[in-house]
Amino acid sequence: MKLCYSALSPFVRKVRITAIEKHLMDEIEIVESDHSDMFKGINPANPLGKVPSLTLDTSDVLFDSFVICEYLDSVGSGPTLFPASGLERARVLTLHAMANGMTDAAYQRRIDSIMPEGEGSPSWNNRLKLAMESCLDEMEKQADGYGETVNIGTIAVGCALGYHDFRFGAEQWRNNRPKLAAWYEKFSARPSLAQTAPA
Ligand SMILES: N[C@@H](CCC(=O)N[C@@H](CS)C(=O)NCC(=O)O)C(=O)O
Structure with missing residues (x-):
């Protein structure tokens, strides 16, 4: 492959x-x-x-x-990352959709920031920033439930937070989001996340 x-x-x-x-x-x-x-x-x-x-x-x-x-x-082998069906699957895919959407918004803001002079849009940038902050607030509410679970939803959350740190570190998402910060500290120590962290 x-x-x-x-x-x-x-x-x-x-x-x-x-x-x-x-x-x-x-x-x-x-x-x-x-x-x-x-x-x-x-x-x-x-x-x-x-x-x-x-x-x-x-x-x-x-x-x-x-x-x-x-x-x-x-x-592959090992525990499945995608529940097979029903509400459990819908919940995990919805978490993936939120985290991946946050990553998409962050990526679009990053691209906007490197466009030639005058081609960016401050209003749309603010819209994307608002979406990122709403996702972070929702993740803070949910963080206790993430626990030790490894699935495509929590993996997408880990990628969204890692990308936020990498490109928008100055926005300090950990402020007022202690549960999410504590969860992420543990989750990002998993070998699969540690080995792939953006340098
Ligand atoms: N929805 C796509 C998003 C992929 C994406 O946006 N990739 C970016 C890099 S982070 C890219 O290839 N950008 C180059 C381009 O769009 O020309 C996925 O999940 O694979």
């Missing part, structure tokens, strides 16, 4: 964490993305031009990160 990769992408990180948790890293070859012209996309294997994508030995190309993670979960 070939994973088209970018070292700092939080979406690629989610796939790498999943691959480590499912004991599949030895079967994955890393292919670097092409950053020569960001306005042309960085991954020719994906019609959307984005990373990650996973090319299988059958020549199938899987994207986006959620689809890749679910595939890896189904072919």
Whole structure:
């Protein structure tokens, strides 16, 4: 399997964490993305031009990160990260949707901040920042329930918080969110998160 990769992408990180948790890293070859012209996309294997994508030995190309993670979960070993059905599955996927949406908002703000002079939008940036803060507030309410659970929802929360620290550290999400901060400190020490943390 070939994973088209970018070292700092939080979406690629989610796939790498999943691959480590499912004991599949030895079967994955890393292919670097092409950053020569960001306005042309960085991954020719994906019609959307984005990373990650996973090319299988059958020549199938899987994207986006959620689809890749679910595939890896189904072919790897160890506890499942995606509950099979019913309300339990819906809850975990909703947590994933919130955390991944927060990461999307953070990524869009980051891209906006490096656009040529005058091409950014301060109003939209504020809208995205508000979404990130609302997600963080909701995570603080839920944090006691995360406990030691490892699934695609808590993995996505770990990636969202790691990316927030990496790109928006000055916004100090830990202020007034002690439960989430305590949970994240423990969760981010898991080998799969520690080995993939953005440097
Ligand atoms: N929904 C996608 C998001 C992927 C994404 O936004 N990737 C970014 C890197 S973090 C990317 O490839 N950006 C380059 C571009 O859009 O041209 C997923 O979950 O895989």
